[in-house]
Amino acid sequence: MAAAAANLAGRPGVRVVVIGDPGTGKSSLVVAVATEQFPENVPKVMPHTRLPADYFPDRVPITIVDTSSSPEQKPKLIAECQAADAVVLTYACDRLSTLDRLSSYWLPELRRIQLKAPVIVVGCKLDLRDDQQNSLEQTMAPIMQSFREIETCIECSALRQIQVPEVFYYAQKAVLHPTAPLFDQEAQSLKPRCVRALKRIFILCDHDRDGALSDVELNDFQVRCFSAPLQPTEISGVKRVVQEKMPEGVNDSGLTLTGFLFLHALFIEKGRLETTWTVLRKFGYDNEIKLRDDFIPTSVKRAPDQTVELTNEVIDYLKGIFNMFDIDNDEALLPSELDDLFSTAPENPWTSDLYKDCAERNVLGGLSLEGFLSKWALMTLLDPANSFANLVYVGYSGDFNSAFTITRKRRVDRKKQQTQRNVFQCYVFGPKGAGKTALLQSFLGRQPSDALPTNSDRFAANTVEPSDGTRKTLVLREIPEGDVRSLLNNKESLAPCDVAVFVYDSCDEFSWQRARDLLVQVASHGENTGYEVPCLIVAAKDDLDQSPVALQESTRVSQDMGIETPIPISVKLKDLNSIFCRIVHAAQRPHLSIPETEAGKSRRQYRQLLNRSLMVVSVGAAIGVVGVAAYRVYAARRNSSS
Incomplete structure (x- = not known):
């Protein structure tokens, strides 16, 4: 059972780094835990020491790293701390100056290097401690209040072999069963993510969905998590404890979610974090309280043009x-x-x-x-x-x-001249101020002014009913003008795109020129990479005075490139000219509306010419072969007749 828990923790071992002032007993502590004896002659710094997997019940090996606190070794000490799973910070019980140094130097220094590992504060040389000193709890309470990264505190004696193994047991436990993800020490309550995970587990175990765990359901939960059943008296005892402290934690049907959460908070407060962690790991959670990769695939294998x-x-x-x-x-x-x-x-x-x-x-x-x-x-x-x-x-x-x-690859869809997709993604290009955001907002039935400012990509998703009576989901992705170059630097950037729409302000000739340049860039990228996409031109702001030059030029360019003429729309008048159905229609027929640039036409004409030349050569060669064969037949007949 313990081995399984360690396995679920996903750790082949735990690395514990021991730090502290000179003479506080670091090296003696390391030797004492490894040999179970007090060393007579201790080196200044012990070599790396390994405790075997069976040293503690969790069956996870521990590597102990001793360090020197001399100034010239500080870079190495910092590097070791940053590589640590847990840090043991020592002071000497007989030297109060080393205790003061925890708050004045060591703990601030660990914060400065942004240590992420839990810290175990250890008072060494317990056998030399003055009986008149304050208790450990009184001594450490203000320090732990100021430095929440301290997981626990303990005193030990390497000479008397008092609580030496416990030091490294707590260090290992802080790694395998950490407090921070589960419990807010300041608020003295379960953290929100822990509550959410335990709520999901509760619902999964509440088989009859009555909002409470019956005795049978509680027993099933116990067997699943701990491989041991609960006796009826134990179940009654658990519910009695909950009911005394929190009456709403138990009802006539059994243990409620409130009671279930209360129990786990109680386990954690009593230092039994392994209980809650065992439950979480049995249900697939990792140390960040998210489902592990063996429960949730982190990636999906597919081609760039598959969705x-x-x-x-x-x-x-x-x-x-x-x-x-x-x-x-x-x-x-x-x-x-x-x-x-x-x-x-x-x-x-x-x-x-x-x-x-x-x-x-x-x-x-x-x-x-x-x-x-x-x-x-x-x-x-x-x-x-x-x-x-x-x-x-x-x-x-x-x-x-x-x-x-x-889905099937888009290249295959183009060849078959149809698609089986139900979700289409449309990239919306255009210069600033052309009306891209307004188009997305109108798709969602909103005013352009309703759009929230964002530093990330803007998306709009909604259902569309094209003329064939089906229901499709259309996703519009707004591409800011300044992001186009970086987008097209990626060879596969157009692979997820079903349709590209180019919006321009029909009142502004310059807006059209920028939209045209973007259209050529996208079309050229598609021709060069093989990820050609159908394209539509949208003439926005049709309710205002039109630019004759923009209208004339956009119509000519669309004809030259072999795509549909510009589609006029007015978001202000809510005259959208069935634009969203037309986008879906273009996606459903992926072989149509694919623009062709001048360079693309030249390549196509060259290929056609090359194919014709190869055909002429092939036909000539075939005639030559037939001629040779006919001559051979003629010669053979002539020889036989003579």
Whole structure:
């Protein structure tokens, strides 16, 4: 059982670095734990010392690194601390000056180097301690209050072999069963991510979904986590302890979520962190309280022009989840209802700027079912592993293959002149001020002024019903003009793109010229990389006075490149000219609307000429072969007749 827990911790070993003032007993401590004897002659710095895996119950080997505190060795000491899993910081119980140095030098120094490892403060030479001194608790309380990175404090004596192994047991425990991810020492409460994980575990173990763990469910939980059943008297004792301290922790059906959380807080307060960590690891969590990679794939193997979509099975599951959390039955999830839905995930994945403003909302900020499914489609398109993780967090029990389907390559779609995709991604290009953001906002039924400022890519996802009566999800991704060059530096940057739209201000000739340049850049990139995409030109602000030059030139360029003439729209008048259906239509017929540059035409003409030349040569060679064969037949006949 302990070996399994260590395995789940994902660590082949624990590296403990011992630091402190000279003469505080660092090296003696290392020798004493390794030999179980007090050394007569101790070297200034011990070589690396290894405690075998079976030294402690968790069966994880420990490497102990002794250090010198001399000034010339400081760079090496800092490097060792930064490579440590845990740091043992020593002082001498008989020298109060070394105790004062913890706060005045050592702990601030560890903060300065941004140490991430837990710190175990150890008072060595306990046998020389003055009985008149304050207790360890009184001595260390103010220091621990100021330095929360201290995991625990302990006193020991290498000479008398008092609590020497315990020093390194606590160091190992601080690594394998750390306090920081679980418990807020200052607030004296479980941390939010720990609560979320335990809530998910509680729901998974509440098989009858009555909001409480019955005696049978409690026993099943115990067997699953600790491979040992609970006796009826033990179950009664657990519930009695909870009920005395927190009456709402138990009801007629059993242990409630409140009681379940209370128990874990109690275990942690009593120093039994391994209990909570064992539970978390049995349910697949790592030290960051996220599901481990063996539960959630970190990447999805696919070609650059393949994307990932939700299956009908998952869409039906998400519809059920939506209805379950729509408490007021208004066919929309309010922010509070959405937070409740994701309360079993490490955090709400849609609080980032990328997702915050990407779907249609009602006047109260509620997310419709279409908006809810569109956000899931977007998350699956951009980050399938994260999408699957959050599906698991909210209770989906199927595997990755039942949740997602990988689409056919776009190159194959172009050859077959059709696509089976249900989610299309459209890149929206255009100069600043052309109306890109307004187009995205109108797709979500909002005013351009409603757009939130963002430093990341702006997305808009919604459903579209094209003329064939199907329902497709369209994702618009706004590409700022200044980001185009860096985007096209990547050979595969257009691979995820189903359609490219080029927006220009139809009142502004310069705006058209910039849009035209962007169109040529994108078309050339597609021709050079093999990731050609259908392109549409959108003439925005059609309600204002048009630029005749822009209109004439945009029409000519579209004809020269073999794509549809510019589509006029007016966001202000809400005259969008079926633009979103037309985008989906272009994506559904990926072989059409692919622009051709002058360089592309020249290459095509050259290939055609080359093919014709090869054909002439082939035909000539064939005639020559036939001629030789005919001559041979003629010669043979002539010889036989003579």
